[in-house]
Structures are given as C-alpha cells and as structure tokens.
Amino acid sequence: MTDRPLDVHRVSRESLRAMAVGDASEGDLRLLRSAQRSQLLLVLRALLDHVDDAARRTRHPGGITSVRSAWRLLCAAEDRAPEAVETVLADPTVMAWALRLLRRLVGSASGTPSAAPLWAELGQFHALAASAAWRAGVPCVLRVPAHRGMVWLPGAGMAGPVARRRWSEAVVRVDGEGAAVHGEGGQVPLSRSLPEGAPGWRPLRAVRGLTPAAQEAAGAGPWLDTVSPYRDFVRYPSAPGRTGEGRLRLWESRLAGAHALLERESPADAAALRTLVRAVVPRSLSLRTAEGGPVASASSLDAFGAVTLSLPYDETQTAAVLVHETRHQQLNALLSLVELVQGAGDEPGGTVDRRLYYAPWRSDPRPVRGLLHGVFAFAGVGRFWRTHRGHVTGTERQRADFEFAVLREQVQEAVAVLVTDDALTEAGRLFADEIAGLVATWREDDVAAGPRALARHYCALRRALWRGRHLEIPPGAAQRLAAAWVAGHAASALPPSAVRPRPDLIRLDAFGPLARFHLSSPAAFARRRLREEKQGDPALRAGYAAVAGDAEQAALGYAKWTAADPQEPEAWIGAVLALPEHARGAGAALLLDRPEVVAGVRRAVAAAGGGFPAPLDLAAWLDAADPHPR
Numbered sequence: 001m002t003d004r005p006l007d008v009h010r011v012s013r014e015s016l017r018a019m020a021v022g023d024a025s026e027g028d029l030r031l032l033r034s035a036q037r038s039q040l041l042l043v044l045r046a047l048l049d050h051v052d053d054a055a056r057r058t059r060h061p062g063g064i065t066s067v068r069s070a071w072r073l074l075c076a077a078e079d080r081a082p083e084a085v086e087t088v089l090a091d092p093t094v095m096a097w098a099l100r101l102l103r104r105l106v107g108s109a110s111g112t113p114s115a116a117p118l119w120a121e122l123g124q125f126h127a128l129a130a131s132a133a134w135r136a137g138v139p140c141v142l143r144v145p146a147h148r149g150m151v152w153l154p155g156a157g158m159a160g161p162v163a164r165r166r167w168s169e170a171v172v173r174v175d176g177e178g179a180a181v182h183g184e185g186g187q188v189p190l191s192r193s194l195p196e197g198a199p200g201w202r203p204l205r206a207v208r209g210l211t212p213a214a215q216e217a218a219g220a221g222p223w224l225d226t227v228s229p230y231r232d233f234v235r236y237p238s239a240p241g242r243t244g245e246g247r248l249r250l251w252e253s254r255l256a257g258a259h260a261l262l263e264r265e266s267p268a269d270a271a272a273l274r275t276l277v278r279a280v281v282p283r284s285l286s287l288r289t290a291e292g293g294p295v296a297s298a299s300s301l302d303a304f305g306a307v308t309l310s311l312p313y314d315e316t317q318t319a320a321v322l323v324h325e326t327r328h329q330q331l332n333a334l335l336s337l338v339e340l341v342q343g344a345g346d347e348p349g350g351t352v353d354r355r356l357y358y359a360p361w362r363s364d365p366r367p368v369r370g371l372l373h374g375v376f377a378f379a380g381v382g383r384f385w386r387t388h389r390g391h392v393t394g395t396e397r398q399r400a401d402f403e404f405a406v407l408r409e410q411v412q413e414a415v416a417v418l419v420t421d422d423a424l425t426e427a428g429r430l431f432a433d434e435i436a437g438l439v440a441t442w443r444e445d446d447v448a449a450g451p452r453a454l455a456r457h458y459c460a461l462r463r464a465l466w467r468g469r470h471l472e473i474p475p476g477a478a479q480r481l482a483a484a485w486v487a488g489h490a491a492s493a494l495p496p497s498a499v500r501p502r503p504d505l506i507r508l509d510a511f512g513p514l515a516r517f518h519l520s521s522p523a524a525f526a527r528r529r530l531r532e533e534k535q536g537d538p539a540l541r542a543g544y545a546a547v548a549g550d551a552e553q554a555a556l557g558y559a560k561w562t563a564a565d566p567q568e569p570e571a572w573i574g575a576v577l578a579l580p581e582h583a584r585g586a587g588a589a590l591l592l593d594r595p596e597v598v599a600g601v602r603r604a605v606a607a608a609g610g611g612f613p614a615p616l617d618l619a620a621w622l623d624a625a626d627p628h629p630r
Contacts, residue, residue, distance in 0.1 A: 011337050033276060090155060092279050135156070141172070145168075149185060211263050224280055247282075261319045283296055340425055358467075402454055457546070468599050472600055492625060567599075
C-alpha cells in the first residue's frame with residue numbers, strides 16, 4: 001500500500017522438506033500467508049492499470065468514480081489504522097473478486113462468467129475502501145454497488161437491503177460515529193463497534209468457543225461466511241444465505257470441537273489451520289446427507305484462506321476435512337513460490353503432456369498437478385487418522401483404523417506413481433520423495449482385522465471400477481478376442497489399455513459410506529440392512545451384505561444386479577470381491593486387475609450376437625493368454 005522496502009519470499013530446502021511431511025514451522029506458515037498477501041497487493045495494483053480505462057468504456061448512469069480515489073483512501077486508512085486494512089484484505093473473497101475482475105478486464109476469464117455488470121464489479125473497489133475507512137475511522141463518502149439491495153463491506157459483512165432492484169448504487173458515509181449505508185429504498189446505520197447483528201446488517205460470523213490458541217487470530221478469522229457475494233467458488237455474485245441460528249450454532253460447535261481436537265492430538269495441523277484458514281463457507285446440504293457419506297469440501301486458487309464444506313456429522317470428521325482443505329491451502333500458496341511441476345501442463349493449452357493418472361480418492365482421471373495435490377492432502381489426512389487411533393477406543397477406534405488403512409494404501413499407491421512423472425521439477429521430486437518416505441513408515445502399523453479387511457476390499461473396488469470406467473482396449477483387439485471366444489479358440493495376447501475418461505459412467509460411491517456406517521454404528525447398520533432387504537434393491541442389498549461379510553447374500557444380490565444390468569462392471573467386480581480370496585477361482589485376478597479387458601470383450605461378444613458371457617468365465621479364458629500388459 002504505502003512505500004516500504006520490498007522483500008523477497010524464499011522457501012529453503014529445509015522448509016520444503018518440513019512442509020512435505022506436514023511439519024511446517026510457524027515461520028514457514030507465516031511466510032506462505034505473507035506471500036499470498038503480497039500476491040493480493042500485486043493483483044490490486046494491476047487492477048489500477050486497467051480499471052479506469054474500463055470505466056471510461058462502460059456505460060453507467062452518472063459515470064463511474066475513478067478507482068484511484070479508492071486506492072488513496074485505502075492508503076489513508078492504512079496510515080491511521082494498519083490493522084483495519086489488514087482485516088479487510090484478510091477476507092479471502094477479496095482475492096476472489098480481484099482475480100476474477102482482472103481476468104475479465106484482460107480478456108482471460110474462464111469458467112462461469114460473472115452475472116454482475118462490469119460497472120458493479122469495478123465499483124467493488126470502492127466497497128473495499130469504504131470497509132477499511134469504516135474500521136479505521138477515516139471520514140469519506142463513496143458510491144458503491146448494491147446487489148439486490150445488499151452492499152458488500154469486505155472483512156465485515158453485508159448491509160441492506162437498501163434497494164429493490166437487482167443492481168443499483170448506494171452511498172456509504174463514514175464519520176467519527178461510524179458509517180451509514182444509504183440507498184434508494186432505505187438506509188442502514190453502522191456503529192464503529194462493528195456490531196455482530198443489527199437491523200439491516202448481516203455480519204461475517206466469528207466462530208465462538210475456540211481454544212485460546214485459535215482465538216489469537218480472531219481479528220482475521222476464522223469466520224463463518226454465509227453472506228459475502230464472492231464466497232461461491234463457481235457462481236458469483238451470490239446473495240446472502242438463509243442459514244438459521246440453530247444451524248449456525250451447530251456449525252460453530254463442530255468447528256470449535258475440531259480445533260480443540262487438533263490442538264490436543266495434532267498441534268502441527270492445528271497451527272496450519274489457524275494460520276492458513278480464515279473463512280469457512282457452509283454448503284447447503286442436509287445433515288442426513290453428511291451422515292450418509294463423506295463431506296463435500298473444496299478450496300480455490302482464487303480464494304486463499306477460504307474453504308467450503310457441507311456440515312460434517314461430528315467433530316472428528318470436521319477435523320479430518322479441515323486438515324485436508326488446509327493442506328490444499330498450503331500447497332496452493334507453496335506453488336505460487338516454488339515450481340514443483342514444470343510448465344502449465346494441467347491447464348488448457350499447457351506445454352506439458354497431459355498424462356492422466358488414477359488418484360484413488362477420485363472417480364475421474366487426474367493430471368500430475370492434481371495427483372500431487374491429492375497425495376499431499378491425503379497424506380495429511382492419513383497422518384491425522386494414524387494419530388487419532390491412539391486417542392480413541394471402541395467403534396471410534398474401528399472407524400479410525402479403517403480410515404488410516406484406506407489412506408495408507410491409497411497414498412502409497414499414488415505417490416509411487418507420482419515420483420516417476422518427469423514433469424516434476426527437482427524441488428517437486430524432493431517434495432514427493434519426502435511424502436513417499438513418510439508413508440513408507442506406516443507400512444508396519446497394526447490395524448484391527450475387521451477394518452483392515454474392509455479397507456482392502458474398498459481400495460480394490462475403487463481401483464477396479466476406475467479402470468473399468470476410464471480405460472479401454474482398442475476396439476479391433478476386442479473384436480478379435482470376441483471372435484476367438486465365439487469360435488471356441490484360445491485367447492491371443494492381451495493388448496495394452498489406454499485412458500479414455502468417461503465421466504458419464506461415474507456413480508456415487510456406496511461401499512465406503514456403508515463400511516463407515518457399519519464400523520461406527522453396527523447396531524444401526526444391522527437395522528438398516530434388514531429394512532433395505534425388504535425393499536429389494538439388489539445393488540444396495542449386495543453392498544450391505546458385502547460390508548457385513550455375508551458372501552452368500554452378497555452373491556445373490558450381485559447376481560440379480562448383473563442380470564438387470566449386464567454392462568455394469570460394479571456388479572461383477574463386487575461379486576468377486578465379496579468372495580473369500582481362496583474361493584474366487586480362475587480369472588478373478590485378471591477381472592480385478594484389468595476389468596476393462598473383460599468389459600470390452602463382453603461388449604464385443606454381445607455385439608457379435610453371442611450374448612453376455614459370465615464375467616468370471618470370460619476372465620478365466622482371457623487369463624490363459626500371455627503376456628498381460630497393463
């Protein structure tokens with residue numbers, strides 16, 4: 001803002017190693033946060049080079065006030081009360097607004113376009129200055145945009161409605177007593193004390209009940225953000241939400257409990273969370289949805305410090321999700337300082353070959369940068385569950401054992417692939433090698449037999465389903481093999497498979513949520529299973545039976561599912577996995593290792609008029625061929 005000596009953000013090899021294994025120091029974390037603040041200032045400064053010219057080309061009744069006056073007001077506020085400006089800039093949605101506007105002005109906008117007129121997005125610069133002036137007590141009068149009558153005051157909240165139209169202008173007046181927002185349909189007075197709630201005022205809600213360590217950063221979060229117009233990572237602007245007081249208190253309880261749990265069990269994760277995450281944006285999903293499966297959560301490159309998630313069902317799940325999203329925040333900030341992957345190969349038009357990989361926690365193929373993000377994030381979550389196992393007993397220990405066993409296998413598999421990709425830079429290879437070394441130390445950890453068996457089943461199912469959906473053999477090769485099958489000849493050598501993403505084939509994961517339900521609430525699981533058996537859905541009945549270890553009932557359910565939908569690989573993959581290993585028979589290994597071959601040949605046989613052969617019979621026939629390239 002004001003003239004100060006420039007500093008350079010540098011990450012040492014020692015810091016890079018520490019970050020890779022989740023042991024970043026407080027200094028490392030502050031460096032990442034400081035670098036993101038510097039990036040925001042650069043973006044704001046870049047906007048100054050474009051906004052006034054854009055304003056001159058934008059038609060708007062009364063014209064658009066020069067943004068440079070807003071910049072001067074920000075500087076004046078910083079001179080009087082630097083902490084006021086810092087709190088405003090700490091709002092993650094400021095970066096989201098600034099980056100989206102800059103891309104719009106330079107013609108590089110991607111994704112969902114803004115629904116806001118350009119004059120309104122330009123005018124948010126004045127809203128930024130007005131919020132800082134209000135906090136700092138700098139007298140001013142500014143024209144600002146209003147969306148559905150609501151005025152955004154970054155770092156504080158939303159005032160209004162002061163108008164009825166979809167887009168209009170309002171005036172913010174700041175004096176020694178506070179501020180007032182005036183519109184064509186009314187006004188909202190705001191005192192200097194930054195009220196938590198008042199008529200016409202929707203504040204960012206500070207999370208209450210935090211531990212003393214977490215409360216140290218209370219001036220810059222964490223907030224529950226249900227109001228900011230740029231809080232949505234996809235659509236913008238968004239109107240303030242209608243989350244009730246009871247649900248907000250439940251969110252606070254979950255978040256405060258998660259902070260406390262991490263302070264007790266995982267201080268390094270707690271430090272990263274309170275340093276890097278400023279705002280939590282609740283997603284509008286029901287509590288029942290959260291109980292039935294994993295939490296939906298996300299971070300955005302455009303909004304450092306903000307995470308969005310659906311309501312977790314308890315504080316432990318909340319802690320795990322926050323560790324996961326904090327890792328994404330950390331890696332996003334690190335990637336702005338250190339090139340870990342060469343070029344922009346993950347972006348459209350990038351220079352690096354877009355090779356796609358199996359990321360065990362995703363249903364779609366991922367490029368190397370996405371795989372790196374997943375490996376780093378889930379290594380952190382795996383470490384969390386590994387530690388948490390030592391603090392709990394009973395069903396909670398069973399649940400923690402399962403989560404750890406799943407992530408131990410998945411991260412080891414993914415990082416082994418990651419370290420072979422030649423798009424990694426020297427720093428990227430060092431980073432990936434450190435993660436690989438960390439998860440290698442988990443191999444000998446004991447896990448209870450029940451959770452361990454379910455974890456192996458789950459990982460094998462996800463791997464096989466991914467291959468069945470997103471890999472294929474050449475159609476000509478499938479037709480030749482089909483002709484040999486129909487003619488009763490031996491199978492020829494199996495061809496290699498290639499990635500062909502098929503998002504249309506992706507189904508919601510059922511086995512994972514059922515396994516978690518079984519381990520966390522075995523009695524409730526048994527009651528639900530009895531109810532589902534009466535309703536007759538063969539897929540769900542098979543899933544319940546497989547999780548319960550009832551191979552006979554699972555086989556019946558999967559057989560009915562296969563009969564109803566012969567081309568659904570999940571049915572016959574599930575049928576094989578539900579059997580004990582010694583009872584799976586010839587062809588089971590090939591069916592699980594290369595289901596795309598079985599699926600491709602089955603389709604070719606059916607197309608040739610031979611019907612759909614039994615998957616295991618066909619797999620056994622194919623298994624006699626050699627070699628089996630992957």
